[in-house]
Amino acid sequence: MPRDLEITLLRSFVTAVxxxxxxxxxxALGQTQPALSQRLRKLESTVGRPLLYRSPAGVSPTRAGAELLPYAERILALSAQALTETARELTGHCGVGLLEDLAASRLPQALADLAGMHPGTTLEVLSLSKAAMREAYDSGRVQLVLDEVPDLPGPPRWTVRRPLVWAAGPKVDLTADPLPVILFSNPCTWRTSVLEALDRAGRPWRVAFESNSLVSVLAAVRAGLGAAALMPANLEPSLARHDASALPTLPDVELGLTRHPRTNADPLIDTVETALRRMT
Known part of the structure; x- marks a missing residue:
């Protein structure tokens, strides 16, 4: 008998990650912890492999979980879009500004799927500096901006908090003194928070590599230059370190969405905002 991945189980898994x-x-799901744990165990039984590492600090995906995550997120996004958007045809242009870390996640794929369902639309996804994003927003090229709250070009319509996780190559010694760290260059709001967390934990550190590019930071982590704080969506299975108990718990990142005031009641902008909220 063929196995199916139930939507409710996938939603539980994605929300936990x-x-x-x-x-x-x-x-977030309006469930009890035992009920959610039962659903996660049922999904692991269906897949046949453990999907989450559980520790007092929280949960993180196993290699199998990291492999399943993009499929689960896309299934959920497509299901939601199919239920709510196929009854009407959308047209027009929507510019979306994304934090680079989000632009490298599954969000652009969800937006591409949405555009594929509505051939009369044009979606433009941009990842720009704070000043350039402000200019694109003010000029009307970008109607929606999803970024860290301090960097938004306007007041947020809604916000979410997402955890940071430690990432390091398998040969990096997380007990090293000082700890080699890989950082995003200033200005970066969570750079200071990460270093403050290390200082509070009494962990000496040294900067082994820094860059303002996610691609470069990931390359340095793959090369084994040190440990970095990443969003879970950018954590590659080979870089997940589950012996990170030697390191302090990382702070959350607060993300928010700003919408241009001239787009009220625009069906396309409404739809894209809904998709972003579901996937963030």
């Missing part, structure tokens, strides 16, 4: 905690995921 996004929030980094069974308790936070249960709250």
């Amino acid at each position: 996004r929030t980094g905690s069974i308790s936070r995921a249960a709250t």
